[in-house]
Amino acid sequence: MSMGNLAELRDSCNGDLFIVASGPSAGEFPLKRYSHLPMIAVNGSIRLFTEAGVAPCFYLCDDSSFVRNRFPLLMEAVESAQHLALSPRVIDSLLERVPNALNGRSVYRLQRVNRLSGDRAAFGDRWFAWQARRDRDLECQFSLLRQKPNRIGFSRNLAKGYFSNRTVPYAGVQLAHHLGFSRVFMVGLDLSSNAGRFYEQGKDAVPSRLDSDYEDYILPCFQLMSERVIGPHFQVFNLSACSRLPENIVPKLSFDELDQLLACS
Incomplete structure (x- = not known):
């Protein structure tokens, strides 16, 4: 298996780009209508693509538990x-089960910031966040008093890693910026543990940590993105009407508004 270099894909x-997440509202997304535009699938949202016969330009997964719990979905993406x-971790877990799974792919x-290899940190979170303040490719909060703010950030250059806000669609937005897309439309970004995922029902559903991570990581990261990254040359919109994410952080669009916006571009 040969590994590509994300640095070579920058800009x-x-x-326009769609990022399709796994919230219930993703089931209402008319994927085929927009399949002429580039799309990123994350985790189980690949099911929408395989059912529609559409190949996403990228598939993202950074959770090794997904390999254990939803292996058939991961293989659909592969x-x-x-x-x-x-x-x-996902690569290692996948190859443990199917050693040749990635051959020819x-x-x-997808490496997090401040990592030498795997999940081993290169520096302490505070030291890294202090250093990141001088790096134009990175936006990062900093605190001497609390550890969690030092993990809140946004990377414009995935060759330097990405910030995990405990939900993989946020990694997708950072990848979109890295690749050079100027408008990103988020699908299925409902962000509710109780709502679950569009492809799971009842006792078959895998527990989600969205509710426990929302206030500490998910909301602050999107807030930072809204304040420091969003601008005339990079915009993000949310197509989930029921999304927990406030509209003043990521503006919401109906499908009619989306069609009007695309028609004007």
Whole structure:
């Protein structure tokens, strides 16, 4: 298996991109209507793509538990996505089960910031956050008093890693910026543990940590993105009307408004 270099893909794209997450509202997304535009699938949202016969340009997964709990879905992505961006743990867990699973596939290592290899930190969170303040590719909070703010950030250059806000669609937004897309439309970004995922029901559903991580990591990261990254050259919109994320952080669009916006571009 050969590993691609994300640095070589920086600013290689432009225009509009959809990132499809796994919230229940994703089931209402008319994927085929917009399949002429580039799309990123994350985790179990690949099911929408395989059912529609559409290949996402990228598939992202950074959770090794997904390999254990939803292995068939991961293999759907391996077989159908044009490119795969997988965390080191996901790659290792996948190859333990199927050693040749990634042979002949276009694979990129999805590495978190401040990591030498795997999940081993290069520096303490505070020291890294202090240093990141001088790096134009990174936006990061900093606190001497609390540890969690030092993990809140946004990376414009995935060759330097991505910030995990405990939900993989946020990694997708950072990848979109890295690739050079100027408008990102988020699908299925409901962000509610109780709502579950569109492809799971009842006792078959895998527990979610969205509620426990929302206030500490998810909301602050999107808030930082809204304040320091969003601007005339990079915009993010939310197509989930029921999303927990406030509209003043990521503006919401109906499908009619989306169609009008795309028609004007």
